[in-house]
Amino acid sequence: AQKVTQAQTEISVVEKEDVTLDCVYETRDTTYYLFWYKQPPSGELVFLIRRNSFDEQNEISGRYSWNFQKSTSSFNFTITASQVVDSAVYFCALSEASGNTPLVFGKGTRLSVIA
């Protein structure tokens, strides 16, 4: 069965610090997809990234970067030089390619960036 674990329930950092949000997943499939979403205080989940299991290249988008390591079943998310606007709940999610299984979400990590 597929499972996503976000061990960090809440993180607080001071503005301009770097912060890494951990995501560990479990799956028996060799083909799967990993996602990160951001949920700001307004409530809407905003899609950040989708990765397939065959693409292990790390990705950088501005201050955001993602480190995908199949060897440790992890898909960690780093925010560089954090800003107050980064304060949100961040969700990692997994979907297996076999069958029509929807996304399985982790329980989320609440990030607070303090000015």
Added chain:
Amino acid sequence: DVKVTQSSRYLVKRTGEKVFLECVQDMDHENMFWYRQDPGLGLRLIYFSYDVKMKEKGDIPEGYSVSREKKERFSLILESASTNQTSMYLCASSSGSLGGQETQYFGPGTRLLVL
């Protein structure tokens, strides 16, 4: 841009009332989903639909039903609302090219309070 809209941002209902939560997407997506989000529990899948008039139970379907008469609209129905259904309800949609593995796009959510 994908647009998913939900009929209400906030809703207050009384125990025993029949409640309809409506979700509409404008991207011709085949797949639609209903989740509820509760503190400490993350997102839990209630029902999903991969086609018009199709529905599949998610992880917590008890006390809910759904209707998908048109491709763009997916309704969540609480037949007889109870206080333990007080929650944030999130609707999402995705294209159907890979079944459930495509990126899901979320609406703004409905915060339902049952008194």
